[in-house]
Amino acid sequence: MSEHHPDGKHPRELTELECADYLEQIVYFIDNELAEADCEVVRHHLDSCNPCLEKYDLQRTVKSVVARSCSEAAPQELRDRVLVRLREVQVRISEG
Numbered sequence: 001m002s003e004h005h006p007d008g009k010h011p012r013e014l015t016e017l018e019c020a021d022y023l024e025q026i027v028y029f030i031d032n033e034l035a036e037a038d039c040e041v042v043r044h045h046l047d048s049c050n051p052c053l054e055k056y057d058l059q060r061t062v063k064s065v066v067a068r069s070c071s072e073a074a075p076q077e078l079r080d081r082v083l084v085r086l087r088e089v090q091v092r093i094s095e096g
């Protein structure tokens with residue numbers, strides 16, 4: 001049956017994101033690619049969520065290191081590697 005839905009999740013609202021979803025937002029947030037309203041949501045979450053704040057710091061550190069070593073934006077490959085690393089951290093945190 002192709003009509004089967006694997007999970008019964010609600011459609012995503014930016015205000016109801018889970019931490020895993022925030023990881024993507026954080027990447028855009030650091031790149032200044034979020035709309036002002038979305039920035040507020042991410043900032044608010046970082047204020048109240050330590051694991052996400054740590055990932056934000058990690059992302060920002062990587063980004064500034066890359067920015068220092070070459071004046072161009074981080075290559076997509078590096079960004080992907082950071083994202084994979086962040087997901088590993090996320091898994092470890094949620095497995096507690």
Ligand SMILES: [Zn+2]
Nearest residue numbers: 019022049052
């Ligand atoms: Zn979080």
